[in-house]
Amino acid sequence: MSEAAGPAVGIVANPLAGKDVRRLTSGATPVSDAVKxxxxxxxxxxxxxxxxxxxLISGDRARLGERALAGLEVPGSVExxxxxxxxxxxxxxxxxxxxxxMGVGAIVALGGDxxxxxxxxxWRAVPLVPLAVGTNNVFPFQIEATVAGFAAxxxxxxxxDAAEVTSQAKIIDVMAEGGQRAEVALVDVCLVRGAFVGARAIWDLGSVSEIVAAIAEPDSVGLSAIAAAAAPVRRNEVGGVHVRLGCTSRNARGAQSDRLIRAAVMPGSYSDIGIAHCEQLRFGQPVTLSGPGVLTLDGEREIVLGRGKMADVSVNPDGPQVIDVGAAVAAAQRRRYPFEPAVAGG
Structure with a gap:
């Protein structure tokens, strides 16, 4: 791939986005290759x-980039x-x-969380336009791809000016035993009981034990919606939230021992969830999650914790530099077309 000089935009397109098992167990619609x-x-x-x-477009076995460029003529270099x-x-x-x-100045990422x-x-500090394509999207936005590309x-x-039109997103660091950073997440990290990664996507809510969320907004769908119902935290607010799930059934005396909420954990579906514990988190405040179980990162099973194994999870402020598409487009247009607006009645 060429490394010629000049302002560059990268496009990362995930051919698997929008095709996971949750599409079969919820009311969500699969996302076709043609849409991408x-x-x-x-x-x-x-x-x-x-x-x-x-x-520069990421390559994949589905050849999404090559198919997108077929018959397309634009100035400059597209590879x-x-x-x-x-x-x-x-x-x-x-x-x-x-x-x-390769010196790319911004990335448009097509996919889900x-x-x-x-x-x-x-690329932890990536200047990013997160364009929603996948399932249960919380981090990316529903934006027309034309203006998303323009902003990038x-x-x-x-x-x-990147300093004026970007904001730094939160990020969740998962530290394995020994203090080594194992993985990151942008929305939530969950402890799921069970020893198998399996299909990776979470669809059995009864197995979810604990949630650490950097973004828990009331209008979200997914596991972070559980945290949002208990203690909402916006994407631009400091810190995060830790929720420990409890029992949804009543005891022999008919009393509900845990706080009971309902949340939209999948498109087209609400569920009863018992909340046993809820705590607001400061930046850098660690939460220790203990096995046996599997840690999910933004809804996908990733890390197996054996019995007695632990991981520290913390919400931190140094994630991607998210581009405000509207602000970026407006700034570029003002620079390009510096009109003086007429004064009403003048």
């Missing part, structure tokens, strides 16, 4: 219009990277790291 191809195509057009001279060959989230991690090393996490794993191009080219 169209979004990539429009993001390329927007990025060039926003000031990018190079656009598709060689696939990394994992056909997992590892591809998105490696693509983000590769784009960082898991894809955004993979990009942040590869404006930041990469300097037509919009």
């Amino acid at each position: 191809i169209g979004a990539i195509r429009r993001a390329v057009v927007g990025a060039v219009e926003g000031g990018a001279e190079r656009v 598709v990277a060689e696939p990394h060959g994992w056909h997992t989230g590892r591809d998105s991690q490696l693509a983000a790291a590769q784009f960082r090393d 898991g894809t955004q996490r993979d990009v942040a794993t590869g 191009g404006a930041v990469a080219s300097g037509h919009a």
